[in-house]
Amino acid sequence: MSAPRDLDRMIQSFLAEGPMELPDPSYDEVRDRIEQKRQRAFIGPWRTPDVNRYLKIGLAAAAVVLIAVVGFQYLGGPNTGSPGATETPQPTATPTATPQPSVAGGLPLGPHTLCDSGFCDLVVTVTISAADWYGTAGGGILVKNDNPDPPDGSGMIVFTGPLYVYGEPCQWEGTAPETPATTVDELVAALSAQASRDATEPVDITVDGYTGKSITLHVPDDAAFSAGQFTDCDQGKFGGWTTPGFVAPERYYQGPGQISEVWILDVGGVLTVIDTGYYAGTPAEDIEELRAIVESLTFELP
Numbered sequence: 001m002s003a004p005r006d007l008d009r010m011i012q013s014f015l016a017e018g019p020m021e022l023p024d025p026s027y028d029e030v031r032d033r034i035e036q037k038r039q040r041a042f043i044g045p046w047r048t049p050d051v052n053r054y055l056k057i058g059l060a061a062a063a064v065v066l067i068a069v070v071g072f073q074y075l076g077g078p079n080t081g082s083p084g085a086t087e088t089p090q091p092t093a094t095p096t097a098t099p100q101p102s103v104a105g106g107l108p109l110g111p112h113t114l115c116d117s118g119f120c121d122l123v124v125t126v127t128i129s130a131a132d133w134y135g136t137a138g139g140g141i142l143v144k145n146d147n148p149d150p151p152d153g154s155g156m157i158v159f160t161g162p163l164y165v166y167g168e169p170c171q172w173e174g175t176a177p178e179t180p181a182t183t184v185d186e187l188v189a190a191l192s193a194q195a196s197r198d199a200t201e202p203v204d205i206t207v208d209g210y211t212g213k214s215i216t217l218h219v220p221d222d223a224a225f226s227a228g229q230f231t232d233c234d235q236g237k238f239g240g241w242t243t244p245g246f247v248a249p250e251r252y253y254q255g256p257g258q259i260s261e262v263w264i265l266d267v268g269g270v271l272t273v274i275d276t277g278y279y280a281g282t283p284a285e286d287i288e289e290l291r292a293i294v295e296s297l298t299f300e301l302p
Contacts, residue, residue: 163271
C-alpha cells in the first residue's frame with residue numbers, strides 16, 4: 001500500500017534535484033550556438049528557442065525512464081516475500097492507427113507563410129509542391145533537406161526594405177555605403193559592382209504581377225574556408241549585405257562556390273528581395289523546385 005506514495009516521492013525528488021534554469025553563462029553559450037546555427041540557415045536575427053522548455057522536456061523524458069525502472073522494481077521484480085495470489089494478465093485490444101496523408105519530410109504540401117510582420121514589411125506566401133522543404137512559418141527561410149551547406153545544399157531567404165550592400169564581401173568591415181539601396185535599380189547596381197561576385201547581367205522578371213530584376217552572384221570557389229568559417233574574411237563571414245540597425249552582415253554565405261539567384265521586386269513600393277542559394281553539386285531537381293517556389297510567391301501589403 002505504501003508503494004504508490006513512495007513512487008511519487010521518488011519522482012518528485014528526481015525532478016527537484018537539478019535546477020530548472022541554466023546559469024547565465026551556460027544559457028548564453030547555448031543561445032550563441034543556436035543563433036549561429038540558425039543564422040547559417042540564411043537569415044537573422046533569429047528568435048531564440050526556449051531553452052528551459054527543452055530542459056523540461058529532457059527531465060520529463062528522464063522521469064519516464066525512472067517510472068519504468070521503479071515500476072519494474074515494485075511490480076515486475078521477483079517475488080522474494082511470502083507466496084500469495086497473483087493476478088492473471090488480461091488481454092488488451094491493440095489500437096489501430098488511422099493513416100494520415102503526409103510527405104516524406106519537412107513542411108506539408110500547399111500554401112506556406114514564408115515571411116510575416118515579424119521579419120518583413122509585408123506578408124509573403126509560397127506554395128510547397130515537393131517534399132523535404134523545411135522552415136518556420138513566417139520566419140523568412142526555406143531550406144531543402146534542412147541543409148543549406150556545401151556541397152549540395154539549397155534554400156532561400158527573403159528580405160524587405162532598404163539594404164546596405166558591402167563593397168567588399170570578404171573584407172566587409174568599413175565597406176557598407178552611407179546610404180542603403182531602396183529601389184530595384186539601386187540594389188542591382190550595388191550587387192553588380194560588388195567585388196569578387198562575378199555578377200551576371202540582370203534580367204527582367206515578374207512575380208505575382210510585380211516587376212523587377214534577377215541577378216546571379218557567386219562566392220569564389222577558392223575562398224579559404226574551414227570549420228564553417230571563411231578564414232581570410234572579417235569575423236569569418238563572407239557578407240552580402242546588412243539592414244538598418246545591424247552592423248555585421250545579416251546576409252552571409254555558407255561556403256565557397258555558393259551561387260545566389262537574387263530576385264528583386266518592387267512590391268507596392270516595398271523593396272523585396274528573394275535570395276535563392278545552391279551549389280554546383282546541388283541536384284538539378286532541387287534547383288528546379290527552388291525556382292518553382294519563387295514563381296509561386298504571392299504578396300499581401302500591410
